[in-house]
Amino acid sequence: MVSRPPTFCPDCGTRLESTAFDERERMRCPVCATIVWHNPVPCAGVAVVDRSGPEPAVLCVERGVPPGIGEWTIPGGHMEIGEEPSESAARELEEETGVAVDPTALEILSASAMPPRDGKHVVTVHYVVERADAAGEPVAGSDAADARFWTPAEFDASGETFRPVHEDRFREAAGLFE
Numbered sequence: 001m002v003s004r005p006p007t008f009c010p011d012c013g014t015r016l017e018s019t020a021f022d023e024r025e026r027m028r029c030p031v032c033a034t035i036v037w038h039n040p041v042p043c044a045g046v047a048v049v050d051r052s053g054p055e056p057a058v059l060c061v062e063r064g065v066p067p068g069i070g071e072w073t074i075p076g077g078h079m080e081i082g083e084e085p086s087e088s089a090a091r092e093l094e095e096e097t098g099v100a101v102d103p104t105a106l107e108i109l110s111a112s113a114m115p116p117r118d119g120k121h122v123v124t125v126h127y128v129v130e131r132a133d134a135a136g137e138p139v140a141g142s143d144a145a146d147a148r149f150w151t152p153a154e155f156d157a158s159g160e161t162f163r164p165v166h167e168d169r170f171r172e173a174a175g176l177f178e
Contacts, residue, residue, distance in 0.1 A: 002036060002037070002038055002039075003038075003039070003040075003041045003120050003121075004038075004118065004119045004120050005027075005038055005119040006027045006036040006038060007027075009029035009031070009032060009034055009036065010034075010036065011029065011032055011034050012029060012031055012032050012034075014029050014030060014031040014032070016028060016029055016030075016036060017029075017030050019035075021035055026038075038119075038121075039121075040113065040121035040122055040123040041078060041120065041121065041122050041123070042078070042079045042085070042123055042124075042125075043076055043077055043078050043079060043088070043122050043123065043124040043125070044076055044077075044079055044085040044086070044088035044089035044092065044124060044125045044126075044127070045073070045074045045075055045076020045077070045089055045092060045093075045124055045125075045126050045127070045169075046074070046075060046076065046089040046090065046092075046093045046101065046106055046126070046127040046128065046129060047059070047074045047109060047126065047127070047128045047129075047169060047170065047173035048075075048093070048097075048099060048101070048128075048129055048130075048131055048134050048149075049128060049129070049130055049131060049173050049174065049176065049177050050130075050131035050149050051130065051131070051132075051177050052131070053151070055151040055152070055153060055174075056151065056173075056174045056175075056176075056177040057149035057150060057151045057154075057174070058074070058149065058150060058151075058170050058173050058174050059075065059093075059097060059099060059131075059138055059147065059148070059149050060072045060073060060074060060075070060147070060148065060149075060150050060155075060166075060170065061073055061074075061075050061096045061097060061140065061144035061145075061146065061147045062140070062144060062145045062146040062147075062160075063143065063144070063145065063163065064140065064143050064144050064145030064146075065143040067117050067118075068163045069145075070145070070161075071161055071162060071163040071166075072150075072155075072160055072161065072162045072163070072166065072170075073162065073163045073166040074126065074166050074169050074170060074173070075092055075093045075096040075097050075099075075144075075147070076088075076089060076092045076093070076096075076124060076126070077092040077095075077096070077143075084103065085125040085127075086103035086104070086106045086127060087103045089103070089106060089125070089127045090102070090103040090106065093134075094136075094141075095141055095142040096140075096141055096142050096143065096144045096147065097136075097138045097139065097140070097141060097144065097147040098136045098137065098138060098139040098141055098147070099134050099135070099136045099137070099138055099147075100134065100135045100136050101129050101133060101134045101135070102133070105129050105133045106127035106128070106129050107127060107128055107129065108125065108126070108127055108128075109126040109127055109128040109169060109172060109173060109176075110126050110169065110172065111123065111124065111125050111126065112124055112126065112165045112168070112169070113165075114163075114164060114165050115164050115165075124165070126169045128173045128176060130177075131149075150170070151174070152170070152171055152174050155170070
């Protein structure tokens, strides 16, 4: 199984060929007959919602590394082997923003598939938590250039842009507490 379209067999190194299998086009090794599955990468993120102002604000990060440098996202990233999705979301939140949350405090917001980029497909489990259940002040960390709370009105007036799917989650999270 690979996260990008496969070219060579991971077992024997032979160039793969396209074949029909399970009513889909798959890549298959003509030497050892291995089917190389091209599957999405699991990710997790968490929207921290601050209800202390007149309008709910959601913690977002500005991407500081590819892909999507300069685009805003809900904090999140790739799940690690052995992690539960909520643990991944909490870990990524702290790595990217310095804000910590107990994974058991997270509630599922939604799940979504990102449009593929360079053949890589991502499926993200999105969580939500109230700011009152989080600790720490937002600071840009790991792959973030900035970390801050935005209200929908502030973001709309800013001229900034979101990565695909993240704007929907941002607005969905903010709308939960209006």
